[in-house]
Amino acid sequence: MDFDPVLLARIQFAFTVSFHIIFPSFTIGLSAFIATLELLWLKTGREVFHRLARYWTKIFAVSFAMGVVSGIVLSYQFGTNWSRFSEVVGSVIGPLIGFEVLMAFFLEATFLGIMLFGWNRVPTWLHVLSCVMVAAGTAMSAFWILSANSWMQTPTGHEMRDGIAYPLDWMEIIFNPSFLHRLPHMLLAAYLTTSLVVLAVGARYLLAGRFHEESRVMMQMAVGMLAIVAPIQAYVGDSHGLNTAKYQPAKIAAIEAHWDGSKPAPLVLFAWPDEKAETNLYEISIPRGASLLITHSLDGLFPGLKDFPPQDRPPVIGPFFGFRIMVGIGVLMILFGWVGAWLIYRRKLYETRWYLWPASLAWPLGFCAILAGWVVTEQGRQPWVAYNILRTADAISPVSGTAVAVTLALFVIVYGIVFSMGIYYINRLIVKGPTGSAIEPPRHDRPSRPIAAAQTAARDAIAPGE
Incomplete structure (x- = not known):
């Protein structure tokens, strides 16, 4: 039985990228929502904001992990299935994706640990800052990914030599004609998606x-x-x-x-x-x-x-x-x-x-x-x-259709298992809800003014009986 490698490679990439984009779009909006909750708690001292921030951070952690795992496969497909694409436009697309890792992913990774595990372990301002920086990192990640994809839609700032695209003006490449329209469209879509979930x-x-x-x-x-x-x-x-x-x-x-x-x-x-x-x-x-x-x-x-x-x-x-x-x-x-x-x-x-x-x-x-x-x-x-x-049919690697079909079947099975487990666990977290008593302010940190006022009033109330 003959398999069309171009068609199967397109189906494989479409399947993996469709699965992957669900999670980054959710984490972009959810990280901004969590940062907003933390800022509101810092300003007002209302524990409901802190409880919600801690609750949604658990869901964010699951979604972020699934996004990272599902996204790794995409990079490998550029070499396994689309080597001609990498050869022709890799001089432009490669650095843009590299910038996303160096500027966005490293920023997220730096503060993600504090955001997830810093509750009651670091000063309040540092935990709030970590949430804000993670939200900024997810938006910055969208910036570079959308820049790369927008260049593929409206390429500019390059020259073709011997069938290979070479960068000439990085500002034109990054801010290509469709980028400043597609970036806000995607970011707003992520924020609206999270709003509907909330x-x-x-x-x-x-x-x-x-x-x-x-x-x-x-x-x-x-x-x-x-x-x-x-x-x-x-x-x-x-x-x-x-x-x-x-x-x-x-x-x-x-x-x-x-x-x-x-x-x-x-x-x-x-x-x-x-x-x-x-x-x-x-x-x-x-x-x-x-x-x-x-x-x-x-x-x-x-x-x-x-x-x-x-x-x-x-x-x-x-x-x-x-x-x-x-x-x-x-x-x-x-x-x-x-x-x-x-x-x-x-x-x-x-x-x-x-x-x-x-x-x-x-x-x-x-x-x-x-x-x-x-x-x-x-x-x-x-x-x-x-x-x-570059036409899609000319971007394929010299790979057999059978090999692509086998890996596609494996992706469907593995992604189906991972997706089902992730959704099951997220649903369990939602069923459980934002339970727990009021969260104490982090150690080695002064409470916010509303909390300090409440503590002072409590001390004054019990003072006569001491």
């Missing part, structure tokens, strides 16, 4: 009548984040789409299932794109809607898929449906935020079961949106692995 956990506890104080704090912070950031994400996404239309018009044509560039494009709400017939089946659309969004004119034109040779067109099914899944979830995020904010204003958030019940089930939505967005990004770039530099 919202779901808080709603779950309220429905069960457990951890009332902690649940209220989680719900308030999550709703506030969704209400403010989700609309901002919609604007950032629109800006990113306009940038894509400028630099990757074939991708936009696939996203919109737009075939004929000589006519204003309808906004296709639903259809089944038929790539062989070059048409859409069962189409439900708004006339001229896509032209208005892309060109800001009802009569505006942009290239259709027929304007590109068949061998240069991306697949249509994945980008088309992936984009609509992502946008649909984005609308749900806005609704969760705005409806929740309205209920907070009416002081009915914590008793409104018709809101709490769907909120308790909303935790997977952010992850689904991120995966859908990456399908749009990566499939929409095809048939190029580095846009207009």
Whole structure:
């Protein structure tokens, strides 16, 4: 039986990167949430913030470990399955990934131990600082990874010599044309994903009548984040789409299932794109809607898929449906935020079961949106692995399809076991909840002013009886 090594290598990388991206996207948002809780505890002295920070740090530790383990495999695949890719663009991509390790991962590793094991062992300010630095490190990691991936989408600042890309201007490479659109889009997606998880956990506890104080704090912070950031994400996404239309018009044509560039494009709400017939089946659309969004004119034109040779067109099914899944979830995020904010204003958030019940089930939505967005990004770039530099079919290693098939099967088995164990343990932590008594301030450190005032009042109260 013959196996296509290119197809299997693409499936293998897609599987591993899709599995991996779930955890960094969660830890980017969760580390920022934990740092915020620690800063609030430092400022107010309210123990609920400290209990929540300690509780979510346990979940962060599991997610961070699974992200590291699942990400190691990706680096090896560049050599085992994509050696030609490494040869052609390694002079550009290699240093960018190296910067991520040197500047971001080392920063995280330096402070991660204090964050995880420094409770009641180091001064308060140092533990809070460690949480802030870990959050900064995760964001910096996203900076370099998105820079490398964005360069593959919109390469610049290099020159081609004998088929090899050599860097000329690192500032142009790092801040390539799509980077400043894609970085905030990904960071906001990570923060919104974590907000939905926090919202779901808080709603779950309220429905069960457990951890009332902690649940209220989680719900308030999550709703506030969704209400403010989700609309901002919609604007950032629109800006990113306009940038894509400028630099990757074939991708936009696939996203919109737009075939004929000589006519204003309808906004296709639903259809089944038929790539062989070059048409859409069962189409439900708004006339001229896509032209208005892309060109800001009802009569505006942009290239259709027929304007590109068949061998240069991306697949249509994945980008088309992936984009609509992502946008649909984005609308749900806005609704969760705005409806929740309205209920907070009416002081009915914590008793409104018709809101709490769907909120308790909303935790997977952010992850689904991120995966859908990456399908749009990566499939929409095809048939190029580095846009207009190297085709995916030419980036493969001289490896047999059988070898790739065997390793793919092993990855599915091992990742399935690791994923199941990680999710099981995280769920156990959520079921247990933020239990425990109030946490004492760390030794060798002065308590915050609210705690010191409470201690003084307690001493004054018992003084007459001494």
